[in-house]
Amino acid sequence: MSVDALVTPALLVDADALAHNLAVMAQALPGARMRPHVKAHKCTELARQQLAAGHAGFTCATVREVEGMAAAGLGDDLLLANEVVAPVVARLGAVAASGARVTVAVDSEATIDAAVAGGVREVVIDVNVGLPRCGCPPSEAGRLAAYARSRGLRVRGVMGYEGHVVGIEARGVRAELVEGCMQLLLHAAADVDGDDGLVSAGGTGTYDLNTWATEIQAGSYALMDTAYGKLGLPFRQALTVLATVVSVSDGWVVADCGLKAFGMDHGNPTVPGGTVWFCSDEHLTFAPDAAGPMRVGDRVRVVPAHVDPTVAYHERMHLVEGDAVIETWPVDLRNW
Amino acid sequence: MSVDALVTPALLVDADALAHNLAVMAQALPGARMRPHVKAHKCTELARQQLAAGHAGFTCATVREVEGMAAAGLGDDLLLANEVVAPVVARLGAVAASGARVTVAVDSEATIDAAVAGGVREVVIDVNVGLPRCGCPPSEAGRLAAYARSRGLRVRGVMGYEGHVVGIEARGVRAELVEGCMQLLLHAAADVDGDDGLVSAGGTGTYDLNTWATEIQAGSYALMDTAYGKLGLPFRQALTVLATVVSVSDGWVVADCGLKAFGMDHGNPTVPGGTVWFCSDEHLTFAPDAAGPMRVGDRVRVVPAHVDPTVAYHERMHLVEGDAVIETWPVDLRNW
The missing domain is CATH 2.40.37.20 (D-serine dehydratase-like domain)
Known part of the structure; x- marks a missing residue:
């Protein structure tokens, strides 16, 4: 046709460009070093290509994405990198009960309580590393981890997205700022002492600069846009x-x-x-x-x-x- | 619930506000003086409320909207107020063949030829009244109407959207500019000599200022937004x-x-x-x-x-x- x-x-998705992008990323961050974010493409068939490139764990932004990924058989390790509360958190628990592995970000007692009530069993502590959005102050992470454990949750580690940094065009500035962000996150990670040692962070703009995270949550790299196109990425x-x-x-x-x-x-x-x-x-x-x-x-x-x-x-x-x-x-x- | x-x-749609908006518009522009634009809400159930308020003709922006309106039994008089060509124009012809009344905007020989090839039988000549978008120059409208008729199409009249005017906050400026636009459109209408005398124009921002059009294509009035909210409309x-x-x-x-x-x-x-x-x-x-x-x-x-x-x-x-x-x-x- x-x-x-x-x-x-x-x-339209150019097949050659997509294959190139997936290959470049898989070489730079093989296997579990990369946790592709599906929010950028919202497409399980594309996620399947990312799995074929070696990445079995995925990042999601919505409960619907978690449900869809699990239903497509891509639920080995799904991280919902956002906070969710009632009523939708119950849908997340249902996915976890169906056999997929579901981890959710929490940044407060309220979101920990929601995870427990919704039937989610594993969490990461979401830490604010400078972007005024979600995430607890770094100094609170240890306390929240203890609270989550006291509620019966398994705490896999920390997450902290340097979203205010990933789009900065000057590579040197980007590199400097990401280091500062990750110092905050590593302090929090030490306090949290995650059961899996997860330090999840990063995006397309910092995939090769953020050497402190154990896994990078990039999404845009697969399809790209003109905003990221200005950064001189491969x-x-x-x-x-x-x-x-x-x-x-x-x-x-x-x-x-x-x-x-x-x-x-x-x-x-x-x-x-x-x-x-x-x-x-x-x-x-x-x-x-x-x-x-x-x-x-x-x-x-x-x-x-x-x-x-x-x-x-x-x-x-x-x-x-x-x-x-x-x-x-x-x-x-x-x-x- | x-x-x-x-x-x-x-x-969320506030039922009282919606009912108010539909009633105010139906009082100002009863029946066929108003041709609600469904592109603003894309919802046949809401269109049904507009029909109940007295407006049986609708404006659409896409072939999909025309298909959906016809399938919902709202196809008495559907104006696709945009130009369409192959391959999608054939879908428009199929709706027309199914018994709905379908009229499409044309502004060139190519779009007239596309309408003929697609099986559409009625058109309006789309006239540029100042917005640099679609529409022929006013001086070309008569010639295009003759060409359309020579191709076997019925020419119902003209259309000309003053889209560069509808959002201007100062009511006096808006009123002055819409008059200038409509003078252009009326000249074109005279040359076209439409079989139904249609002069279709206007939007939510000019619904009560555009007294030259025979019908107004407003859409946003039903649900509203903060942009139109600045205009002091009722x-x-x-x-x-x-x-x-x-x-x-x-x-x-x-x-x-x-x-x-x-x-x-x-x-x-x-x-x-x-x-x-x-x-x-x-x-x-x-x-x-x-x-x-x-x-x-x-x-x-x-x-x-x-x-x-x-x-x-x-x-x-x-x-x-x-x-x-x-x-x-x-x-x-x-x-x-």
């Missing part, structure tokens, strides 16, 4: 949104992809061969270069600025080699 | 995203709704009782006011900045009266 037969907008842009030119005016053209096809928090997507003017709900208006698409019916491959919220808009992704669609994968982990 | 039992993030905020506080730190709290729960092109959503710091993929970090949510497990109702791309992330919306869920409607028109 040719991409020409696809209804647009449609997610990963290739695998993801595009295929769109069709539906209108041509004097000075601009319009393609049929818009705000419901792209996560917009990192700004406009990019059109190779054109300059983007703006995104509307269903449309992308851009000025084509001299060699750019100029006729109604022309197809363009638009590069998202941020992979995660882009993929979450789409039902499926098409694995392509050039113009040939070789497989179609459902984005089966989306929604809640 | 109580909203407390809902897994978050979840779309419509109430009906849509919120219910979220759960999962982490509390010294100075900020984190709720479980993020970039995959909100369209972000109009900026951050708003938390009543708090100041938003930033949105992450799955999280909203905000500083609560003194009276704001402070405990893990607290629920917050977050107001989206832009309704359309927010709804498109969600599988369903819950109609609520206070804390009671009275109905749950699938967002059945999303995807492509």
